[in-house]
Amino acid sequence: MSAHILKLKVNGREYQALVSANHTLAQVLRENLGLTGTKQGCQVGDCGSCTVLLDGEPVNSCLVLGVQAESREVLTIEGLAEGNKLHPLQDSFVRAGAIQCGFCSPGMILSAKALLERKPSPGLDDIRQGLAGNLCRCTGYQKIVEAVMQASHRMSGEASS
């Protein structure tokens, strides 16, 4: 398989990597860049655990080739906190008890991030639709919904203050 020099921006930092043309973005993030927070639950786009934001839009990074991210911006779970300060979504997930095994959490949180960018004050149906592509087997989703609600309140509170 041919190799390509891939240039992309991940979590605000420019990277250059030599990647196989058939490697997925999930593989590139995990193996070339060492960003193992992106999880791989199925590798065929069913579970959503590898969700990252590509130019702000949530994608299953197992369904995107690394080379497709050329010159684009990626946000992974590692890029969400500011230093030691958790992003309000991360903090709400922690406090609401929305995390059990945690394997779906990075993807879930990033889908929620994209949702809140699009819709800062989502209703229940918005949250359900926004997270419909992320499977969780542990929580029954209720505390995830609560966490997203709480984060949206905190973020809109922060924005208006």
Next chain:
Amino acid sequence: MSAAYDVIGSRVPRKDAAPKATGQAVFIEDLRFKGELAGALLQSPHAHALIKSIDVSKAKALPGVVEVITAADVPRVKYGVSPARYDEDLFAVNKVRYVGDEIAAVAAEDLETALKAAALIKVEYEPLPRLLSVEEATAEGAPWIHDEFPNNVCAEVHQEFGDVATAFKECDLIQEGRFVSKRQDAAFIEPNQCVAIYGQDGMLTLHSSTQVPHYVQRTVSMVTGLPMSKVRVVKPYVGGGFGPKAAATPIDLAASFLALRSGRPVRMAYTREQVFSFGRARHGFTHEMKIGVKKDGSLMALEHRATLDGGAYSSFGIATVYYAGSLLGGPYKLPNMKYDGRRIYTNKPACGAQRGHGGVIARALFEQQLDIIAERLGMDPVELRLQNMMETGDVTCNDLAMSSLGMRQCIEAVAQGSGWKQKKGALPKGKGIGIACGFFVSGAGYPIYRSETYHCTVTIKADEDGGGVKVFTAAAEIGQGSDTTMAIIAAEALGIPYDMVRIESGDTDFGIDLGAYSSRTTLMTGHATKEAAENLKEVILGELAGELGIDRRRLDIKRGLVKIAGEAVDIAPLRVRYQKEHRGWLSQPEGGQLTFNEASRLACLRRGTLVATGKYKPPVLGGKFKGAAVGTSPAYGCSAQVAEVSVDMETGQITVERVTDAHDCGQAINLTSVEAQMQGSVAMGLGEALFEEVKFDEAGRVMNPSLGEYHIPTIMDMPAVDCIVVESGEPNGPFGAKEVGEGAIMPTIPAILNAVRDAVGLTIDETPLTPERIYMALKKAK
């Protein structure tokens, strides 16, 4: 929160939540070792065939291949879960029994090469008749899947408690029903994976995504022949288990052998498709029940037959077939019970344990029949249940002791919370409400292998500076929150804040712990943690008492401060000593009371590093009859749920609109985690009730081996779940706690079944309740 406790019953954030929210938490896939080889399996494409020959020469010749092993290269050691049914070989010996049966394993420099090499192994098969159903496997003249087990009967159970035949003669009403369920997959989001490393020191270290480091250690030791002291199993964070990760897998064993031979770390992983084809999750059950009651609704007798489609190997199946019967002994007063169960081998992946092990479908049918009985007697289903409910202190006919049972409170809570009285019988066609109950063990009373071993040991070490403690346990945090539970228990027992407790878990080097199954960890490891913490507190306060020259009994620790009863004691000399050690430090202990830090530091100065241990095993439990061990437990958690559904009378589509759920967990250790287990249980039960089914084609291949084709509940499928936590105070549990992980799933399926029955007026006797099944039932009824 109980006023008596400082940490227990609170909503402190989980220890692992922040690492998991930031991507820092390490799962097996995130571990990397120098010089890793990639392993791959060669698995059978046939459901049932003899192996005539295996030729590995081409695979071995492929550049980049390091090892190729088959049955000829490993000791012939049968293994499995129950020692009474060790029926598995790591690699097929002469015969394959399901599509996916392991034949060989390869280690190569990279995965691509390993997969290519596995495909180059040439196997000649002689296909045998495929037995893909219980009917085929038990038909006259069917071949035997295992020579040792005639007629493909893997296990049989015949039990009778009381006198069922006589009891039926005294009954005023007899209700009979049958129910069929389908095989289910646990669908944990993280597929199984492991890395085996064999060091120059002769130690084999296996990192594995498992629920049971101890049993994996034991199985790897038994199969490889290495002593247990030379096998260490370490579990990183695990992305869910739910039962199927509660035993050593073929990749655990194959990677171990490949590492032993190559001297290099070997990683092996299941793809999602392989997770499905390995199976080990919920059996397909067929239950038949005959229930006798008096006119007044008193339950008199149950005659119960169950048949389990087991797949090609036993896995947990012996326990499953026993649980399927024994868990109907409660929570209702039932004086007479007869059970005949059989588990049949078929040419499909083995079934095993999954949340609510063995009990959920038996419970579903029984609770459905109770509703029909209530209707026939003109009683309210809630009243019928309350009338027959056991109380704390009752013992079932099969010797299960209900040392605490908040079942009545649970029923009353969900009836109240759901508005049962206003809704039952008053809803329009297509809308329904249903109730059901259930209970489950708080830890199996006995280990899987016969042994007098402690079920868990815990070590707690005080930080030398006195600033906190660290808990070491081999217990398995698999997402259920056991690390947090143990940290809370240690904090409470020591009298220190939660933040002062750190925890390391999931490593067989830390002691024995049987692992995360049978909802055992909170009660069992909780006991051991509490004892270790109390012992450490004793050491610290003993040293402090010696230093102060007062009676130890005057001392206690609460919220990180030393309480001294009786007349005032001069603590100044001790404080000055501590301050001198920390000259120049910004933070110094203040106030009139000694801190835990000062006391613990002082004890360390007097004795060196402080370590204390705790241990637990249940007392001897249960009756003397065959199989009496299965279902015994020091305590039982219990649940009641009300489901409200709407059914589209045109399409048969069911929507669960609301679930009101009450669970008696004895005492919540972490209230948030208790609710989380309840909500997760409802989700799994809902999926099983409505749409989950592993399907096979005529060749025995899984037809829907992906999370796209095998539908588990998404966020769109989940109703609001109102959680009511009932705390009955379990005398045999640490701080009164018992399980919540599995009891909470027991009522979900029958509550939905009963709600659907209420909505459409039909008794559906098969899950999943797909629109097609409901549509056909509605059409037939017209």
